[in-house]
Each structure stands twice: as structure tokens, then as C-alpha cells.
Amino acid sequence: MTEVFDSAFMGQNYKIFYRRHHLVFELDSHDLEPDLIVRKISKDLLRALLGYLRDEKTTQTIYFKEENAFEIFKDSFKIIQAAGGAIFNPSGDLLLMKRKGLWDLPKGKLDKGESIIHAAVREVEEECNVFGIDIQKKIGLTYHIYFDKKWLLKETHWYHMISEKWQNAKPQIEEDIEEIKWVNPDELDLSALDTYLNIKNVLNRLLPL
Numbered sequence: 160m161t162e163v164f165d166s167a168f169m170g171q172n173y174k175i176f177y178r179r180h181h182l183v184f185e186l187d188s189h190d191l192e193p194d195l196i197v198r199k200i201s202k203d204l205l206r207a208l209l210g211y212l213r214d215e216k217t218t219q220t221i222y223f224k225e226e227n228a229f230e231i232f233k234d235s236f237k238i239i240q241a242a243g244g245a246i247f248n249p250s251g252d253l254l255l256m257k258r259k260g261l262w263d264l265p266k267g268k269l270d271k272g273e274s275i276i277h278a279a280v281r282e283v284e285e286e287c288n289v290f291g292i293d294i295q296k297k298i299g300l301t302y303h304i305y306f307d308k309k310w311l312l313k314e315t316h317w318y319h320m321i322s323e324k325w326q327n328a329k330p331q332i333e334e335d336i337e338e339i340k341w342v343n344p345d346e347l348d349l350s351a352l353d354t355y356l357n358i359k360n361v362l363n364r365l366l367p368l
Contacts, residue, residue: 173229175302176356180212181220184229193222200228202235209310236304236312240269242279245298245365246289246320252341253362254287254328259335262354264361266315275316283320286331287339291323298365301357317361 173184183193197204200223212219223229243266246254255262267282269275280292298317305311330336344366349359 174360176360177209177212177304179218179356180215181218182223183220184223184232193220195219196222196224197228198224200225200231202231205232205235209304233312236310239311239313240275240278241266241313241315242269242275242282242318243267243315244279244283244292244294244318244320245361246283246287246292246322246325248322248325248341251344253344253347253366254289254322254325254339254341256287256330256339257337260337260353262352262358263336264317264358266317268313276318279316279318280320283322286334286336288327288329288331289322289325291325293321293323295319295321298361301361303355303357315357319365 175182175184197208208221212221223232225231243264245264248254254265256265257263265283265286267278267286269278270281273281276294280294283292284290296319298319301315301317303313303315305313325341328339328341330339347362347366349362349366352359
């Protein structure tokens with residue numbers, strides 16, 4: 160997962176990350192300091208922009224001004240549905256897992272005919288061996304984009320969960336999960352956590368609550 164998009168749904172406002180870059184879809188904002196403002200989006204422009212950002216070493220903030228820019232953006236990709244969870248034990252500790260050297264949350268693609276909630280629970284059970292899961296609420300959606308013969312946009316639905324059967328948690332090695340740990344959220348420094356931008360955004364939405 161080297162290319163990451165993330166979105167915070169707030170009406171027509173979207174904040175998206177691509178690698179280290181920020182793509183902002185927002186009709187009105189007075190506190191932005193963008194490196195580039197896009198007033199008319201197209202698929203050709205988007206392809207050129209992604210090619211530029213892929214190799215750009217310094218962080219760039221791109222502001223999309225057009226009203227329907229996010230819809231045009233989504234229409235440029237095949238959408239892959241996925242689901243996952245930020246899962247806690249009854250003591251309030253959060254489960255983190257390390258995958259390919261970075262801390263992550265359990266998630267995965269939906270199986271054919273599977274509901275989003277069922278997929279979220281199944282992925283947590285399979286990847287971390289925790290059960291007795293009670294879904295508290297939906298956290299929101301994130302997106303990440305990757306290339307597999309063509310550009311794909313994975314839409315991940317995130318849930319706040321509590322596990323009653325968490326004592327035997329262990330990583331699913333065959334899914335490249337190296338280790339898991341339970342952490343006290345009050346002692347977790349998200350700014351220093353070595354993780355993906357979309358995972359930080361999910362936790363930032365949840366932990367202040």
C-alpha cells in the first residue's frame with residue numbers, strides 16, 4: 160500500500176491524501192495555502208497530475224475548486240469495496256497491527272455477495288484472531304488508490320468495534336502481518352506513529368471521542 164487516498168466526509172468537503180500529498184475537494188475554504196488550484200478537472204488532467212505527484216518529493220497541496228470535482232475524480236477509477244475496524248478490548252485498549260513495517264488496522268476487500276459490516280468483522284477476526292465483536296458505530300470512509308494493470312480506487316468502510324474475546328489475539332502471518340499489540344489510546348502519539356495517512360485520519364476521527 161504505497162499510494163494512499165483518504166477522505167473525511169463533511170457534506171461536500173473532502174480531504175484526500177496521495178502518498179505525502181494533500182488533495183482537497185472543498186467548495187469554500189479560507190485557510191488553505193495550496194500549491195496548485197485546479198478550477199476545471201478532467202480525466203486527462205488527473206492522469207497528468209497523478210504522474211507528477213508520484214515522483215514529487217516535496218509535499219504538495221492541490222485544491223480542486225470545481226463543484227463536482229470529486230464525482231469526476233471517482234468516475235476515473237474502478238471502485239473496490241473494502242471494510243475494516245478500529246477494535247478495542249473491554250479495558251479500552253486499541254489493537255494495532257504491523258504490516259510490511261508500518262502500523263495498520265485490520266481491513267480487507269469484500270467477498271462476492273458479502274455485506275460491508277460482515278466483511279469488516281470477518282477481516283478483524285481473520286487478521287487478528289479476535290472474536291465476540293460488537294460494532295459501536297461507523298467511523299467513516301477512506302480511499303486509497305493503487306495500480307494493478309489499471310488504476311483502482313479502494314473505498315474502505317471503517318467501524319468502531321469492541322471485542323469480548325480478545326485474549327488470544329495473534330497476527331495472520333500469511334497476510335504479511337508481523338505483530339499486533341494493544342495500546343492505551345491516552346498514551347498513543349498519532350503524530351509520531353509510523354503508519355499510513357489514512358490510518359491516522361481514521362484514528363483522529365475516533366480517539367477524540
